[in-house]
Amino acid sequence: MKTLKYFYTLIIIVTLFTGCSDDSDPVFEPNPVEGLEKIYEFTAEEYSLELYSDKLNLEVGYNEISVRIKDLANNEYLTNAEVSWMPLMHMETKEHSAPHSTLDNSESNSVYSGTIVFQMPGNETEYWDLELTFKINGKVITDTYEITVLQPNEDQKKLQVFLGNDDNKYILAYVNPKAPEIGINDFTAVLYKMENLMDFPLVENYSITVDPRMPGMDNHSSPNNQDLVYNATSELYEGKLSLTMTGYWKINLKLINDEGETIMGKDVSESNSESDLYFELEF
Template structure:
């Protein structure tokens, strides 16, 4: 019976070895999203897997929180990388190509999803037959910077009863871009409202606009264009976003009319809703 001991050890060793190999080969195929995140796109580069993730599983025109995960060959998240990105749309215009970017943040380690990097992109156009988006990821895990282009599909967020992004040329000649962050899930009563306000400096520069005011006037077009109490015009917070409140006195379809004012109170975009003017030229739409 003594003679079986070495054989048993060998078999156990083989079993352990096989199990280990199984784990490694199974890892890439496993659905690995960390707590409710969906992988939107992935690429392999330099022996690493780069993943683009978010909560909804789709990207759309307007404000999109996005996560980046860099995985090593064992499937472990690389946490000490330097990461940057740039979204770019390539458009076919009468046979010639035109490229533009959109507003986007930097990337920082995520507080809620350990090992991931977090930021946001404010897509200003939907993907189409003549226009496609790519997110170019530049990362450095210690061996120098590498760049990888990830193609992404951006859906429209503008329909009959929904609109979470708008842009307009101001009376000062500048194009302003407004993206609604909150309310993401509107309810009856007073809702916290958060909006990102950006301006177009060039096709690749869309900085945050500082020190303005965004006026809000929610109306129900289907019910005599009545309003609701509880509105607080939006002013800029320490996070750069504009914060205030919007009131919805009942469920249904609401148009949130907007006006952008500069620091001196001059209206640059939009107009007041009056008896003869049922809507502003800029607005968001919600339906709940």
């Protein structure tokens, strides 16, 4: 009889707990921009436009940027807008754009993410602005905002703008590793061709040889590096970078087109200590 009472008591307790765990319990959604810095907030009519980055500022070189658009009427972020952008540098004698991707919200529907490769910083007389356009419910809103682009604090070459021996101008930018470590690092870069002052298409299916050296340590190299090859899914050049110790490294590079011709860069040898195409890092 006691066993039966315990059984009924257990049923009542389970029922009570089940009844309390209903849809009224709060649901905590992850913050889609957690870990990012909000570097700008602009206003466009009845909307607020927020720009986020993993850096404190926009810098010369490769920048990953996220855009959120808030409807100020209901304080909700747009998830179904068509968003585009256009960076523009205003120089004293001309204007030009910068290599940039499209904006995509496939990873988080309220965050439109993309990249811009700024070729130069602004100064007292020359500056960058960013045109942002979005379409929502058949309405198109466009506005332009001045932005600040700085030279990175670290005195390391992470961007190369050069004329290849095929008479084309290229923009090669370092992407990863952001925090290099001793060992084998995933190594990525992005490559664009300058068709004119406003158009910078991605360069596909070239290759980039990788030869890291330590100039302060008899210019020694490292084992198990892998050359950069194009990945059509990520739209990046991907390889492996072997770093055997901390310190200053010069990553000597050589750009080779899809016909096997060298476009820029030199092999490192006893008579040639460095390539004229390279990245630098120190950790």
